[in-house]
Amino acid sequence: xxxxxDWLKIRNLGLSEATHGAYDAWVTRANDLGGSTGRHYHNxxxxxMYVTRGWVKMYYEGEGEFVLKAGDFVYHPxxxxxDFMEYSDDIEIFELAAPADHSAIDV
Numbered sequence: 001x002x003x004x005x006d007w008l009k010i011r012n013l014g015l016s017e018a019t020h021g022a023y024d025a026w027v028t029r030a031n032d033l034g035g036s037t038g039r040h041y042h043n044x045x046x047x048x049m050y051v052t053r054g055w056v057k058m059y060y061e062g063e064g065e066f067v068l069k070a071g072d073f074v075y076h077p078x079x080x081x082x083d084f085m086e087y088s089d090d091i092e093i094f095e096l097a098a099p100a101d102h103s104a105i106d107v
Contacts, residue, residue: 007035016100024100027052028093037084040104047076047097054088081107 008028015025039059055069061081068074076082 007032010102015096019100021100023096023098024102025094025096028091028095030087030089030091033087033089035084036086037104038106039081039083040106041079041081042076042097042104043079043101044076044097045078045099048095049074049076050094052092052094054091056084056088056091056093057086059083059085 007030009031011027011029013025013027015023039061049068051068051070051072053070055067057065057067058074059065059082065085
């Protein structure tokens with residue numbers, strides 16, 4: 001199990017503290033190019049991603065690879081395997097999850 005990746009910059013929006021861990025929200029940006037999360041899932045009951053800037057190539061179990069661009073929205077079902085594979089240098093993603101927990105389980 002691991003938490004944040006050092007090639008990503010995470011800005012905590014304070015929702016976890018405001019909701020006593022019921023929900024969490026953050027903005028993800030790239031620190032460096034070339035990183036990949038590898039295939040993993042989270043123990044969230046609910047997770048969404050909304051791409052606000054740039055693009056990201058994602059893998060979703062049972063669905064394949066997709067390029068998400070600014071304005072695209074994704075719902076991650078609980079324990080759904082995915083991989084943040086490639087991305088633009090200006091990538092910015094808003095993420096919301098419940099409950100608050102930034103851990104990932106590698107597969």
